[in-house]
Amino acid sequence: MKFSKLLLLCCTDITMARIWEIDALRGVAVILMVAYHFFFDLSYFGGAPYDVSSGLLMFIGRSAAFLFVFLAGLSMTLSYAHGSRFSRFLRRGAVIFGMGMAITAFTLLAFPRNAILFGVLHLIGLSTILAYPFLARPKLILASGIALILLGFIGLPSSPALLWLAPYPFTTFDYFPLLPWLGVVLLGAYAGNALYGRGRSLLAGGNRVLETLGRNSLAIYFIHQPLLIFLLVLLSYI
DSSP states (O other): OOHHHHHHHHHSOSOSSOOHHHHHHHHHHHHHHHHHHHHHHHHHTTOOOOOTTSHHHHHHHHHHHHHHHHHHHHHHHHHHHTTOOHHHHHHHHHHHHHHHHHHHHHHHHHOGGGOOSBOHHHHHHHHHHHTHHHHTOHHHHHHHHHHHHHHHHHTOOOOGGGTTTSOOOOOOSOBOOHHHHHHHHHHHHHHHHHHOTTOOOSSSOOOHHHHHHHHTHHHHHHHHHHHHHHHHHHHHTO
């Protein structure tokens, strides 16, 4: 694969037909994510008295994560409806999962006590592949999504070797096991079928800023933390 095609695959979402409100919602998720990580970095690296594990800041962070995961599932249905084959989903999922593994390698070296072993990129990458069989069976999507979410909250027995599957208590910066989060992906896929079965926008208008952010959400996700940390270091010397 040519580098230019790989870069395009990495930095844009899987949706082939653009629907502005989906891109805009993903743009909102980008803003929420950057805001949350800004205060997280201030707290973790700068010693600022911000509690990002509760209250409004935790809500902002979880809202961003939920939107990213839900919209990932919704986008899969649109791509599938426009003829994307399993090979595209497999390639896309492998690329995103590989980006997650790059983050794992970096955090193991830089922050071993809080390393990201299965974060949101791992989840979306693997879910992009695992959700594919459900896309041809819309009637199973909703029931399967609800069942997976319930299994995640019931608290199945888990172990370090299965932390990618079911919740396991350990210290990490970012953690999204398949249970319950694959269920959220499937709920997004169900919403995509229900709302965008015709492949058309439901709302008139548009927002260029939010749409641009949304269309480049994966690239922004991958680079925004190093930029935020660099900015904080720079400001500390001013």
